[in-house]
Amino acid sequence: MAQATIGDSEFDRDTAVTPRPDHQGGPGVFDAHLSQGWTILRAVNGGYLLATAARALGQVLPHPDPFTITAHYLTPSGPGPAVIRTDVIRTGRTMSTGQARLLQTDSAGHEVERLRVTASYGDLDGLPDDVRTSAKPFAIPPYERCLGRADGPDVASASPFSSGSTEITERLDIRLDPETARWALGAPSGRGEIRAWFGLADGRDADPLSLLLAVDALPPTAFDLGLGGWVPTVELTVHVRQRPAPGPLRIAVSTRNLAGGFLEEDGEVWDSEDRLVAQSRQLARVLLP
Amino acid sequence: MAQATIGDSEFDRDTAVTPRPDHQGGPGVFDAHLSQGWTILRAVNGGYLLATAARALGQVLPHPDPFTITAHYLTPSGPGPAVIRTDVIRTGRTMSTGQARLLQTDSAGHEVERLRVTASYGDLDGLPDDVRTSAKPFAIPPYERCLGRADGPDVASASPFSSGSTEITERLDIRLDPETARWALGAPSGRGEIRAWFGLADGRDADPLSLLLAVDALPPTAFDLGLGGWVPTVELTVHVRQRPAPGPLRIAVSTRNLAGGFLEEDGEVWDSEDRLVAQSRQLARVLLP
Incomplete structure (x- = not known):
């Protein structure tokens, strides 16, 4: 293809x-x-x-x-x-x-x-070229050493996403940092962070519109806290800051405030040229099974 | 009074x-x-x-x-x-x-x-009591050792806020962490962070509505980057997560992505009981003088 x-x-x-x-x-x-x-x-x-x-x-x-x-x-x-x-x-x-x-x-x-x-x-494309971003790209192992759908049942079968229709997983090429995929083995880190390489399965490069998809496409951070169930989004805000360069994206999503049945999720998206191209935050409900 | x-x-x-x-x-x-x-x-x-x-x-x-x-x-x-x-x-x-x-x-x-x-x-008031927040309150010196309007011209006069009508400063009791107020002495830290104690000058305690004021009331983080000028907000989102307890709030606002003439500002507000009561993010333009 x-x-x-x-x-x-x-x-x-x-x-x-x-x-x-x-x-x-x-x-x-x-x-x-x-x-x-x-x-x-x-x-x-x-x-x-x-x-x-x-x-x-x-x-x-x-x-x-x-x-x-x-x-x-x-x-x-x-x-x-x-x-x-x-x-x-x-x-x-x-x-x-x-x-x-x-x-x-x-x-x-x-x-x-x-x-x-x-x-x-x-x-x-009309923005000035100045970039004084102080944030540094987060650490993640190379794409080849991260875990995708082809890596067997470990990641896929433990996810609530794997039961029923989960067609989106066939359209995405998500490679999880093994360190943030331990929840799939029943050993969540408790830190509330998911890091991954992200691409579209058909090889289409990222653009501002696909960044809006990307920030909401990883498994919920709640899994890394050891919580199952459904985490429906109440509100999602995305800042798109630069047009992403061709090549895979790196996305980190984390939560630090789980309270009262809600949590926030902060996402950051880096492109292949090490630029912070998008930032996101959502408020989600935590509906325990 | x-x-x-x-x-x-x-x-x-x-x-x-x-x-x-x-x-x-x-x-x-x-x-x-x-x-x-x-x-x-x-x-x-x-x-x-x-x-x-x-x-x-x-x-x-x-x-x-x-x-x-x-x-x-x-x-x-x-x-x-x-x-x-x-x-x-x-x-x-x-x-x-x-x-x-x-x-x-x-x-x-x-x-x-x-x-x-x-x-x-x-x-x-209808939320469950569970709090599993992993974030910890940021460090800030005691209120008495932070810098307010009464601490002389150092902080007040170096701020663009001090020229012209700045009536809001009379309604607020903001005490800046000296470490994040060095821009007022012409020596910005370059880190892009402002930390402060926050209250209303007339002693009114905080509630969800005043939290919406609080997250946008500190000097712009751009000052701490050594940038003057005006930083008008394009969009501001606030999550109010708990009803704040009586007493002063602690607010930290930081930016990590200044690029293309825009920056984001992330705010977090802690109440006197060490609870993360609000989180905010805004996208602002950086209009240099």
Whole structure:
């Protein structure tokens, strides 16, 4: 199989949004089809949903790239048709702000909102070159020494992701740092951190939209705390800071504040040129089994 | 002067919102008056604006406390009248989500949106007691050994905040860790961190709303990097995780990714009982003088 490219890949096809003409509710209204391919158990992955909404916003705002984007997850999405209703909040010279609502029709024929997104967009290619980032890339063993799906049942079978439909795992090339995969062997570190190499399985390189997927694609940090169960996202914010260079990404996600049935997850994404290309934070509920 | 209390203080009076009756645009529409007392130079403090919008949301949502709240700052606010238009997005059993738009009328009589807020609310008092937070409180010298406004011109006069109208400094009791105040002496550490004790000058204790002010009230971390100028917030997200105990707060704000004319600022707020009560992150522009 030839390597997929940005614009011609599973991810691009599955995040496609089609503008409705004016007489059908447009402009600013888009049809999308949430693909079964990005589900974990029955739920559609939150990062994939965010990327799909972001793609619609990119079509109505005068700037191409999400600089900071926030989603509140309201109700669980399922595979199938969805509508994205966008509003332009403000347009400026260097940045613009918009809102997107992603909705699905329930069995009674009512539109139900799945997520509400607010974002400020700009042009990553128009930023000055200054980089004074003090953060250093985190340590992780080479890709070849990290653990992927092909490494047998150890990682895959112990994960709640492996029961039921887990089609997203076939679309991702995630290689976990063995040190942060011990939960899969029943020996979580208790530190609440997951580190991994990340790519799309079809070889498509990363871009700002796929970064939105990447930050929500690793196993939950709760696993590394020894907690099973479901950790649904309440709110996810992503800052995209640079256009990622080609090649695999390195992602570290960690939590340091598990209390009252909620936890935060902080993510950082480094590209192959050692640049901190995205930072994320989410608030999630911890629903114990 | 007697110590102010939650509900009867400068902060409470200045964040008051008055619902408009139905025949004047209600329900869900509130009048507010942005006070000169929370300005830095000519700008109204972003945390104060967020708290005011949050107060309106607390009146329309069935849950009292902002668990996660995000504001996009669209145009600069000025002291004077403002309107807050709220929408309930979803109400659930344990959480609800809403949106607020804060607007002011320009000289031509048009409403201009200042900030757009999306938030999910819950009830902090209804959370289970489990706390497995792994984060530890950061180190800071005792309150008495930190530097406040009374410590002379060193800290105050070197700050851009000290020129022009800086009324907010009179409402806050901020004591900077001397180690993170060296920028005021012309010797920034270069680390990009500010640590401080934080209280309201009239002695009012902290609550979830004043936490929204607190995370945006310290001098910018850019000062500690040796950068002057203005650092306007693009987007600010705050997670409120516990109701703060009475007594002063400790706040640390740091940045580790200054690039392309933007930086992130991560804040953490600890209460007098050593609990991590709030976490914040903002994306800000760095406008050099």
